[in-house]
Amino acid sequence: MTVKIGVLGLQGAFREHAKALEATDTEISIVKRVHELDGLDGLVIPGGESTTMRRLMDKYELFEAIKDFAKDKPVFGTCAGLILMAKKIDGQKGPHLGLMDINVKRNAFGRQVDSFEAELHIKGVADNFAGVFIRAPYITEVGEEVEVLATYDNKIVAAQQGHFLTAAFHPELTDDNRFHQHFVEMVKGRVFV
Numbered sequence: 001m002t003v004k005i006g007v008l009g010l011q012g013a014f015r016e017h018a019k020a021l022e023a024t025d026t027e028i029s030i031v032k033r034v035h036e037l038d039g040l041d042g043l044v045i046p047g048g049e050s051t052t053m054r055r056l057m058d059k060y061e062l063f064e065a066i067k068d069f070a071k072d073k074p075v076f077g078t079c080a081g082l083i084l085m086a087k088k089i090d091g092q093k094g095p096h097l098g099l100m101d102i103n104v105k106r107n108a109f110g111r112q113v114d115s116f117e118a119e120l121h122i123k124g125v126a127d128n129f130a131g132v133f134i135r136a137p138y139i140t141e142v143g144e145e146v147e148v149l150a151t152y153d154n155k156i157v158a159a160q161q162g163h164f165l166t167a168a169f170h171p172e173l174t175d176d177n178r179f180h181q182h183f184v185e186m187v188k189g190r191v192f193v
């Protein structure tokens, strides 16, 4: 069975995510409007700039619609997507979607190392995954139900909580689609139960 996965296409690296998913057994669509969530089995929230993406979500009434979608459908957020999914953002009053029990710090690796690549061990996914970090956040704290999937320099950079998956880096910017494949398996598991 082919599952249908949408990539939120308001801003950021959504085309790259769609491309990474092409190599998996999925039907892919770009989501820019609320009705385009209909019939999807899972959603990817890409990297970009979290405050801009939030503003656009509000503008197109996608904010509540995505919260609703996420009640029982898998969501995968990378970088800005991770920030949007977190329950707590360092130095910021409230969260955005607040889907995952994680605290996140934005632009957390500092200005000197704006962007870098590091080899990651991602639990259950890959021992040697090239993590591309771009003004990346990291997770400072996780709740009991959150499973840490990867750390870099003792900082949490990938995690999963039930049907939510998140990464501080950009798996869509490499040719390695194992992390996307992991999300597809999560979506399939959900569809079959």
Ligand SMILES: NC(=O)CC[C@H](N)C(=O)O
Residues within 6 Å of the ligand: 046, 047, 048, 049, 050, 051, 078, 079, 080, 081, 083, 106, 107, 134, 135, 136, 137
């Ligand atoms: N590459 C990214 O998605 C960077 C995230 C960005 N620093 C933010 O705060 O939204």
